[in-house]
Amino acid sequence: MTTPTLKIDKLKLGFKTWSGTLEVLHGISLHIQKGERVALVGESGSGKSVTARIVLGMLQQLKSARISGTVEFEGTNLETLKPASRHALRGTKMSMIFQDPTSSLNPVYTIFTLFKEVLERAEPGITNELARQKAITALADVAINEPERVLDSYAFQLSGGMNQRVMIAMALANNPALLLADEPGTALDVTVQAQTLKLMSALVEKHQTSVLFISHNLGVVREFADRVYVIYKGNIVEQGPTADLFANPQHPYTRALLSAVPRITGGGIPDLDDDPKQFLAPLVAHQGYSEKELLA
Ligand SMILES: Nc1ncnc2c1ncn2[C@@H]1O[C@H](COP(=O)(O)OP(=O)(O)O)[C@@H](O)[C@H]1O
Ligand SMILES: [Mg+2]
Structure with a gap:
């Protein structure tokens, strides 16, 4: 068996509060093989987003967070990495798409500036010309017809659906091995959400990107995922190939x-x-x- 892109083993998380520790994850385990699209599905508050944040290394610095268990990315235990190496993974080999595209794109900068920042993470010192060329290709990949105009716009000048596509293009621009998609498109209307998910689906398939697809929405999961983990109050209560899980x-x-x-x-x-x-x-x-x- 090949090394999984992501392997989470017995992951526990608690938050220290004034009245004691709030246990949020009770030892969850999951894995994603290369090119596999795996859904983590559960109701609001069940522990989906915190799981993604731990994978990205974003909760570890929080003083109140108590984390145990292991997270392996392409066979490397992330705890063994120096903070700088860990930081370098974000936006390059692993990237994230958030729920609300418009508020996750900084309104102060043009889409091109934001795009260039993303490309610079993988290629420091990239020229404006090359960045522009790469951004245009990436935007064309998510079916944006006028990439030049979009690049010179600000997020607030674009529709939610357009921003979502921009986010997808940025998240995939450095060809990550792992894409974490946390309730992508939930802020959009259903038809637009369905279209963007189709686009995302085609792209990850083309690039053999492994995906952790987080959702509370089983309809969407059924469309998108090869395999599903069901999380309930911080425990994985069931898992299996999507078709089996839906059938039985x-x-x-x-x-x-x-x-x-x-x-x-x-x-x-x-x-x-x-x-x-x-x-x-x-x-x-x-x-x-x-x-x-x-x-x-
Ligand atoms: N920084 C934090 N401090 C304290 N509790 C938190 C923090 N982040 C998340 N939680 C709690 O952890 C639980 C899981 O949150 P989350 O992973 O965001 O749920 P969801 O499945 O909706 O994404 C919730 O009860 C939430 O209130
Ligand atoms: Mg969440």
């Missing part, structure tokens, strides 16, 4: 997520940020689970 969910929480889909939407997508009791209701009513058991 084992854990009550996964079933709850699934049974909520047709009930709420009639074609659309449920919002699991809503009251969990509400989306657990069909399970309690029709499948004989107790609410207590599901929320334990």
